[in-house]
Amino acid sequence: MADPVAYDPIYGYTGLQIRTPTRPMPGDQLDAEFAAIKTASDQAVAAIKDVRRSDGALKNGVVYYDSLSADMKARLSALGFDGTDEQISAIADAVRGDVSGNILYPGVDYSLPAGFGPGTAAAINGAMAACAQAGGGIVHVPATDMPLDGPIDNKYARVLLRGAGGKAGFHDGGTPTYGTRIIPTFAGTVLKHRTPFASELGGVVPARNDGGGFKDITVLGNNIATRLLEVTSVWFGTYDVFLSECVGAEAALFTCGISGTDIAEAADIQNMLECSIAFRQIAEGANCDGVVFSGSAVANVSKNFNVYIGGQHKNGHAFRGRHCDNNDIAVNAYRASGGTGRLIHAHGVSAALGGCYDNLFTYVSGGGPIYAEGTGDVGVSQGNRNSILFLDSANSTPVPTAGTGAKWRYEASNHARQGGGEIGLVVGNNVNQVGAGMAEIGSESVYIRNGSSNHVAFSDGTNKWGVSVDGSGNFRVVRALGTGYFDVFDKMRQNYSLIVDGVSAPNPPAGYAAIYVDTTDGDLKIKFADGTIKTIVTDT
Secondary structure, eight states, X not given: OOOOOOOOOXXXXXXHHHHOTTSOOOHHHHHHHHXXXXXXXXXXXXXXXXXXXXXXXXOTTSOOGGGSOHXXXXXXXXXXXXXXXXXXXXXXXXXXXXXXXXXXXXXXXOOOOTTOTTOHHHHHHHHHHHHHHTTOEEEEOOSSEEEESSOEEEOSTTEEEEOXXXXXXXXXXXXXXXXXXXXESSSSEEEEEEOOOGGGTTTOOOOOEESOEEEEEEEEOTTTOSEEEEEESEESOEEEEEEEOOOSSEEEEEEOOOBTTTBSSOOOBBOOSEEEEEEEOOSTTOOOEEEEEOOOSSOOEESOOSEEEEEEESSSOSEEESSEESOEEEEEEEEOTTOOOOSEEEBXXXXXXXXXXXXXXEEEEESSOEEEOOHHHHSSOBOBSEEEEEEOGGGTOOOOEEOTTOOEEEEETTSOEEOOSSSOEEEESXXXXXXXXXXXXXXXXXXXXXXXXXSEEEEOSSOEEEEEEOTTXXXXXEEEEXXXXXOOOSOOOOSOOOOOSSBOOOOOOTTOEEEEEBTTTOOEEEEETTSOEEEEEOOO
């Protein structure tokens, strides 16, 4: 579009008003002036719309490499870009698109130009850097087998690297054969999503990154890569990936930096928007864990909900919790034949780190033991106070076990239930009683504390019995309704019995006799159902 034309006044109205103050303004001249003003204004608005979006940011495609400042060119060069047509084309293909609101780049697949060679990692990292510079969004990669020569390092807020799917098939032992499959040609970590630490930024302590991550991507470690996904100190992240053929300690690691040193605020991994990780680690001798949640000395992996972990493991654990709490996790993983790995392994690390505790496993199914380490295993913080909402016993999932000082709460699909944790099950008739009971409980599995007359009631609809500790500290069994009797069958052993000293002669039912102290003479007597009374001991 041509440059807008500036408005130039056509007629002077001041002199006309001085000479003929009572004469009306010339309408034809005013119309011409207003028309000229409108033309200039319309041209200016159209010119602004050529380069500016409705949210105030510049449109895509209006800034070119030659337009950048020397400082911006230096920053791109540090990322491996020197302004070649091939590199610029790769970035443009990745982030081009009409956008509005929060920067989003849908519908355009990322693909390497012909002959680009080993620059895959640099090109993808550069595309994410450009996306972050524009405010964040989605960088698309196509459905292809993509050799990778270095880590994909997503160290930006609100930048999501999205593939073309391919996560199905793990349940029956298969690895996805379609979609976006990244195949590293190097040893090390393949996908990184993180907040850069102060040590990388010249000592400037950054805020924690939020948003972004990786979605619809398969990583085939090629039996070279030592870690396939690493997430460090990010919140509101998105992770939907399939991981296989890793030769390190774990396929996916969620870990944390040091608050106030590495980043300026809490270094926890929190509030993941989506976390769905499938894996297949079944090679002979493979000791690789599937997913590990592990914190730092002052931060942990916590308050993440709707986490799904599934796949196949062998000698490694499907899920290992080292320093994590208050997460909502489903685990559905199967152990390969001959494997020794655990389905879930919850434990502590050191005195400085908390353990794996207060997590809710909403669904657990698969092979391998479910174990929480106790103080006898590591000597310090242990896996404790974890709950399993639904243990799939119908599919032979084993019941949890624990070391000294560690317990589980769980309910299995066959209705078996176990309370546990640092304390047993506390029951009360109001929150104050429960709170007091929690402070009082010792090694009991169930602790009942009530302020009412009956702590526990038993009823068949007609008869009702209450069991309680009365106000004087006595244990009482009282019939509240009906005519039934408190029966003790077979044997009852006690040190001695106390009976009230002085009662009227009772009327025992047929087939029974009553022993009592007669109030009239103080003698110990026995009365039979037919009315016969015999004195056992005379009160002297």
